[in-house]
Amino acid sequence: MKKKGNPFLYIGGALSAVMTALILLGYFWTPYDPTAMESKKFLPPSAEHLLGTDNFGRDIFSRVLEGAGTSFFIAVCVVLIGCVFGILIGSLCGYYGGLADLILTRICDSITAFPSILLALVIISVLGNGTYNIIIALGILFIPSFARIVRSEFARVRELNYIKSAKLMGVGTGRILFSHILPNTWPVLLSAITIGFNNAILSEASMSFLGLGIQPPEASLGSMLSDSQTYLKSAPWYALGTGCAIILLILGFSLLAEGLQRESKTV
Amino acid sequence: MMKKRILAVFLAAAALAGSLCACGGATNQAGASSDETTDSSGGSHANEITVGISQDLDNSLDPFVTNAAGTREVMFNVFEGLVKPDSQGNFVPAVASAVDVSGDGLTYSFTLREGVVFHNGSTCTMDDVLYSFETCAATSVYSNVVAALSAIVERNVEGNVLSFTLVEPNSDFLSAVSSVYILPKDYADQATQPVGTGPFKYVSRSVQENFILEKHEAYYGEGAKLDKVTYKIYEDSTALFNALDSGSLDLVAHLTMDQVNNLSNGYQVLEGTMNLVQAIYLNNAVAPFDNELVRQAMCYAVDVDAMLNLTADGHGTRLGSSMYPAFGKYFDETLAEAYPHDAEKAKALLAQAGYPDGFRFTIKVPSNYQPHVDTAVVLAEQLKQVGITAEIQLIDWNTWLEDVYGNRNFEGTVVGFDASVLSPTALLARWVSDSSKNMIGFRDEEYDEVYAQALVTVDDAEQTALFKRCLEILSEKAANVYTQDLADFVAVSPELKGFEFYPLYVIDMSKLYFE
Numbered sequence: 175m176k177k178k179g180n181p182f183l184y185i186g187g188a189l190s191a192v193m194t195a196l197i198l199l200g201y202f203w204t205p206y207d208p209t210a211m212e213s214k215k216f217l218p219p220s221a222e223h224l225l226g227t228d229n230f231g232r233d234i235f236s237r238v239l240e241g242a243g244t245s246f247f248i249a250v251c252v253v254l255i256g257c258v259f260g261i262l263i264g265s266l267c268g269y270y271g272g273l274a275d276l277i278l279t280r281i282c283d284s285i286t287a288f289p290s291i292l293l294a295l296v297i298i299s300v301l302g303n304g305t306y307n308i309i310i311a312l313g314i315l316f317i318p319s320f321a322r323i324v325r326s327e328f329a330r331v332r333e334l335n336y337i338k339s340a341k342l343m344g345v346g347t348g349r350i351l352f353s354h355i356l357p358n359t360w361p362v363l364l365s366a367i368t369i370g371f372n373n374a375i376l377s378e379a380s381m382s383f384l385g386l387g388i389q390p391p392e393a394s395l396g397s398m399l400s401d402s403q404t405y406l407k408s409a410p411w412y413a414l415g416t417g418c419a420i421i422l423l424i425l426g427f428s429l430l431a432e433g434l435q436r437e438s439k440t441v
Numbered sequence: 442m443m444k445k446r447i448l449a450v451f452l453a454a455a456a457l458a459g460s461l462c463a464c465g466g467a468t469n470q471a472g473a474s475s476d477e478t479t480d481s482s483g484g485s486h487a488n489e490i491t492v493g494i495s496q497d498l499d500n501s502l503d504p505f506v507t508n509a510a511g512t513r514e515v516m517f518n519v520f521e522g523l524v525k526p527d528s529q530g531n532f533v534p535a536v537a538s539a540v541d542v543s544g545d546g547l548t549y550s551f552t553l554r555e556g557v558v559f560h561n562g563s564t565c566t567m568d569d570v571l572y573s574f575e576t577c578a579a580t581s582v583y584s585n586v587v588a589a590l591s592a593i594v595e596r597n598v599e600g601n602v603l604s605f606t607l608v609e610p611n612s613d614f615l616s617a618v619s620s621v622y623i624l625p626k627d628y629a630d631q632a633t634q635p636v637g638t639g640p641f642k643y644v645s646r647s648v649q650e651n652f653i654l655e656k657h658e659a660y661y662g663e664g665a666k667l668d669k670v671t672y673k674i675y676e677d678s679t680a681l682f683n684a685l686d687s688g689s690l691d692l693v694a695h696l697t698m699d700q701v702n703n704l705s706n707g708y709q710v711l712e713g714t715m716n717l718v719q720a721i722y723l724n725n726a727v728a729p730f731d732n733e734l735v736r737q738a739m740c741y742a743v744d745v746d747a748m749l750n751l752t753a754d755g756h757g758t759r760l761g762s763s764m765y766p767a768f769g770k771y772f773d774e775t776l777a778e779a780y781p782h783d784a785e786k787a788k789a790l791l792a793q794a795g796y797p798d799g800f801r802f803t804i805k806v807p808s809n810y811q812p813h814v815d816t817a818v819v820l821a822e823q824l825k826q827v828g829i830t831a832e833i834q835l836i837d838w839n840t841w842l843e844d845v846y847g848n849r850n851f852e853g854t855v856v857g858f859d860a861s862v863l864s865p866t867a868l869l870a871r872w873v874s875d876s877s878k879n880m881i882g883f884r885d886e887e888y889d890e891v892y893a894q895a896l897v898t899v900d901d902a903e904q905t906a907l908f909k910r911c912l913e914i915l916s917e918k919a920a921n922v923y924t925q926d927l928a929d930f931v932a933v934s935p936e937l938k939g940f941e942f943y944p945l946y947v948i949d950m951s952k953l954y955f956e
Contacts, residue, residue: 207820211751229699230751232816258480303835351882391818408703 180436185430191240193423198328206437207241209234209391216409229405234398234412238419241393245423247395248309249374255313256373256374260320261363265351267321268328277326290315291380298386305388312377316370323366327359361438368431371423372393379420395420442943448910482852487670488955490691490937492948493681495809496838497649497674501632504622505581509842510717510859510946515672517890517947518654518665519560520637523551523603524615524846528941528949529634529765532615535605536565536623544609549618553601556818557626558659567598570787572626584876585866588896589617592868603769610899613864640665640951644848649674654950663710666939676837678811691934692950697812700754708932712756713942715929718763718868720921721804721812721820721844724852726882727802738790740780742827743922745818747782752815756928762912763858765926767944771865771908777923787827799828802852807844808835813855818882819921820855847879857927859946861917865908866896876912881921888914 204225206212209232217227225234263282267275285293297311330441331337331354340350377396381387382396395416402412467807494515504520506511523537534540538554557565571950578590595606607614623638624631635643640662641654652672656665656844672691675681675913685693688706701710723730723739730736749757758766761776791799806817814835821831836844845851860867871878874889888911916923939952 190718209825211819211822215751230815332743389835390814390823391833402677404700404703406703407705 182277182429182434182435183438184405186426186431186433187423189426190342190430193426196239196245197243199238200243204233204236206233206236207362208236208393216405216432218409219411219415220247226409228398228401228412230411233417234390237393238400238415239400241395241416242419242423244305244388244392244394245375245396248305248312248378249371251309252312252316252374252378253370255309255321256316256320256370257363258407259313259317259369261324264318264324268325269332269347269351269355271329279322283319285315285318290377291384294377294381295384295386298381298389303386303389305392307389308378308381312374312381315377316374319370320363324359325363327355328355331355331358361434364438365431365435368427368434372431374398375420375427377424391436395423410415443804452588452818452826470578476838477928482592487669487913489644489671490667491545491671491673491689491948492950493675493684493690493693494652494672495675495678495681495695496678496846498646498652502635502643503631503648504624504635504637505583508582513859513861514947515652515654516635516640518641518670518950519579519635519639519643520624521618522623524619526616526619526943526945528943530769530863530944532863533668534938535619536570541646541808541846542692546607546612548606548613550602550604551618553603554661555601557638557661558622558657559638560636560657561625561628562659563625565623565638567601567603567624569626570603571596571598571819574621576624576782577621582589583620583861583867584811584878585613585864585870586617586620586862588866590615591623591942594859607896609635609756612901612904613862614791616862616864616867641670644669647674663742663951665951667950670950676809677696678809678814680835682763685932691755691937692940692948692953693929694929694931695810695812695927696930696932698756698928698930699813699815701810701932704932707935709935709937709941711931711933711940713929713931714758714765714767715857715927716765716767716944717859717926718760718765718923719855719857719924719925719927720760720763721817721853721855722881722921725884725920726849726883727852728795728853729794729802732794732796733918734790735796736922737780738794738827739824739829739922740785740919741787742829743780743788743823743924744782745777745924747821748816748823750924751819752812753928755924756930758928759925760923762916762923763872764865764912765868767926768865768868770905771912772830773909773912779916780919784827791827799830801834802831803834804853805834805836805841805851807841809838810856813857816924820924849882855924863945869911872911872920881917883918883920885914885918888918 185201211232213227213231215227215229215231217223219226222235227236243307263278267278294311294315298307301307301310337350337354378387378394379396379409382394383400387396388394398416399413403418405412494511496511498512499516501507502518505747514694523535524532524540525535527533536554536557538552539552553570554565561563578587581587589611590607593605595609597604610865625636628636631925640657640660642657644655646652651674654670656668657699675684682700682812684690686704686706695715701805723736725731739903747760749755759777764772766772771906804817810816817833824831845854869892870876872883872888873892875883891910895904898904898907931940936955937953938956939954941949941952
């Protein structure tokens, strides 16, 4: 069979690479100070201000860079929390099974039974606003989805012969769990991570959009979109620039996830 | 097949991101459709209006307990005193039909009006009036009112004339009387079912949703022209604006310049002032704001003119102390210039105070007041120029009331204080050292002395001078970083007439009518 090209992977990879590069650039350099109120208010996009200026005369492009960076950072941390705890819980549950598995799986189920934004709002209202609290709130919400995937993979793989032989040979449990089984869950985990990453960016954007996310004057894509609403008519570039940044970021990683999934199937 | 999937993924991503913009997008559609409804309905709308407000009212509606300006703004339509303020700042007879002041300024005689009926149907009698004065003096949270009432040495009732004799003349006595709302005697449900004599009566409330008033048919005077006023509560300023822009509200006050510029539905926009003292209120009891030099440095660091330009296209009045221009003779406009913007001086003062590299602090801002949020964002940027990092923390209004105002658990906060009655004491009483409302913990012996002296001073000019001295002290000690009395933009639906600005933070619904 002739191996086909994988446009998802290429387009997604390229888009993600460009967005990631811009975000990384944003950590070190932005055309203007993202909080400086130096220019005129509501300048339309121009060579000086690529995406125009906002209601305080701040450069929107600089703020999009910074905001995307904030959103990106939050998403990475959220996925990391979800992934690490998800793997821990999922692997132990999947490998050992039994009563503990039953209880933990039910807890995960009950967490997923709530609409995620609602639960995040509850956690935020207990913890208070702020970047780190958002990370904690969303991180907790993301654990079950990872735990489930990892658990089912572990439950499947533990019955395979090579694991049985490894056990017979007296290999330690930790080694079986993390050097024998875990690498085999990688393809599934990878697509879960990319999808989770997208969801994390969107969740953060929704939270900030609702005014519960990061605090002004710090920027995130969601909070900028929320601010831009008022000026939709007089300064449409504010909402458009921010909205497009979200779309491109999500689209890149969605395509990448799809591409990776296909790649792992063809292999 | 492949192309379809690409398309599907793209659409899914666009839809996800697009769903976030949905609120903004919906504005346009809703705006378009509401234009149609206003056209088709012509002049045949019901004689009622919907007003958007940005905060829920206090839990208790008992007029002697309620504290928030937003509650008073609404309840002004429900309660009346023997006299009530008009839009010019005068006190006009209300439950009393006539007021007579003796030549020496010591005796006030109020003639009870015939046929004043409470919202519950009972007729207002002298017993109710006396009960109201006693209850107010015993329970009111407004210390300046209680102080004015406690200066009554003799109370006399002759037929339907009630007269008070004071220890000494008090030019603010009528303002205190105006806030002694007349309530039916021995009626215990004021907190949940308020009953007064005002042009509107309370109908119902739904917490965090709406608050409904209806015309009081048996009102003695001209009364309300509208049949019903529904206040809808939007605790998010963007949601409030979107509701207004979509045409579903007839009146919204306290809009920002930006919001006015983006309003599309042909509302009339009226400009007044909010009658609030907006400032960064600094907790004088905690470091580093217990240091006067730090507070002064903050004042120099803030450029109020630049702030007004950024947040309101230059609208708004600079204050400089706890007094706003509607108070006329008490307002001292020179205080606004006491701390001209000077970043170098600010840095020098900070260094002198032991903070050469600045410091960090948190500004708590009620998130439902966009003007305060905008102000805080600009302030944070300006303070950054002198090395002070201000972290903004948006909190909801109830948290603000409980945590910041109640527990004084804050470093800095941006809000506006209004005057409960038209008297300088309403703004100045709170900064006396042991006042329970002294949120910032301001302590200054001279202030306490001058204020106490002002209260007992008979001569009007002398008293005014003393109150002005109080304002100077607040400015000298840089009690807070005073910013502005915000420009108040009110959007009113085009057919609605009769809106009047008051020197107090109230909106008189009885004046409104449809053309």
